[in-house]
Amino acid sequence: MTETTEKTVTKSEPATLAPEGRLTKLKAAFLYVLIGGLAAAALTSVAALLIGEFNSAIQKALVTIFIFFTHGLFILAVLWADRYDQVGKSLLPTSLVVLAFANLATTVLGTWELITNETAWRALGLYVLALGGVFMIIGALKLRIAHQATQVALYTTIGLIVATVLSLIPWVLDLFTDPEPLYYRIVAALAILSTTSFLISLILRGIALGHKPELKSTAPAKTPVSTGMMAIYITVGTLVAFVWFVGFIIFASTSLMTSRADSYTYPDDAPSKSNRL
Numbered sequence: 001m002t003e004t005t006e007k008t009v010t011k012s013e014p015a016t017l018a019p020e021g022r023l024t025k026l027k028a029a030f031l032y033v034l035i036g037g038l039a040a041a042a043l044t045s046v047a048a049l050l051i052g053e054f055n056s057a058i059q060k061a062l063v064t065i066f067i068f069f070t071h072g073l074f075i076l077a078v079l080w081a082d083r084y085d086q087v088g089k090s091l092l093p094t095s096l097v098v099l100a101f102a103n104l105a106t107t108v109l110g111t112w113e114l115i116t117n118e119t120a121w122r123a124l125g126l127y128v129l130a131l132g133g134v135f136m137i138i139g140a141l142k143l144r145i146a147h148q149a150t151q152v153a154l155y156t157t158i159g160l161i162v163a164t165v166l167s168l169i170p171w172v173l174d175l176f177t178d179p180e181p182l183y184y185r186i187v188a189a190l191a192i193l194s195t196t197s198f199l200i201s202l203i204l205r206g207i208a209l210g211h212k213p214e215l216k217s218t219a220p221a222k223t224p225v226s227t228g229m230m231a232i233y234i235t236v237g238t239l240v241a242f243v244w245f246v247g248f249i250i251f252a253s254t255s256l257m258t259s260r261a262d263s264y265t266y267p268d269d270a271p272s273k274s275n276r277l
Contacts, residue, residue: 081228
């Protein structure tokens with residue numbers, strides 16, 4: 001009897017490990033490609049330093065290697081910490097990898113002056129904007145329960161969050177040379193509606209759980225997260241929240257200055273100060 005129990009326990013232990021699938025093989029292939037790319041970049045840099053002069057092209061090559069190395073280490077850290085194969089399945093880890101690749105591409109293009117440095121920095125701001133939206137959407141989705149009014153309010157909140165993020169893209173990329181005050185009012189209105197809808201969702205959820213505590217069992221199951229992945233989430237989330245806070249201050253001050261400038265009119269027939277004197 002004891003031997004049977006021990007065998008059962010021994011057989012059930014491997015079930016907690018991540019399954020070996022195509023994503024696991026893809027991550028292993030990426031690691032080999034990353035190692036090969038780093039080796040090739042290092043050899044190219046050494047050859048350029050030994051053969052040629054240390055000109056701007058070599059400087060750009062060294063910066064490119066540094067960019068590739070730092071982004072590769074971050075992607076490697078995400079893949080290494082992803083013990084449950086969530087990359088490609090869950091929204092947040094997939095967004096981290098995709099946006100890291102996107103920032104790698106735009107940063108390299110900016111280094112080689114195929115795009116301007118300002119465009120590369122604004123692209124980074126766009127990625128931070130998108131990642132902040134992903135964090136908020138995931139937070140809203142985790143509040144779901146089997147209650148129709150709560151679900152409607154939550155999905156409305158998600159829609160308003162997406163609309164707010166989309167409305168901020170022209171400002172982040174500086175697509176408007178001189179935005180009208182109406183643009184800032186629209187963005188502010190969407191932000192207010194998003195916040196209000198989220199608060200209503202919390203209130204409805206609290207009321208529903210108060211009347212029917214059994215609804216708590218209908219909440220989404222907790223996704224297993226490794227310690228390393230949780231550390232990455234906390235670090236990246238803190239940085240994104242800080243950038244969002246700074247961006248909010250800049251956006252608010254810019255909209256305030258624009259509204260003040262728009263409210264002050266300069267009549268064409270107004271006499272000059274010298275004529276009045």
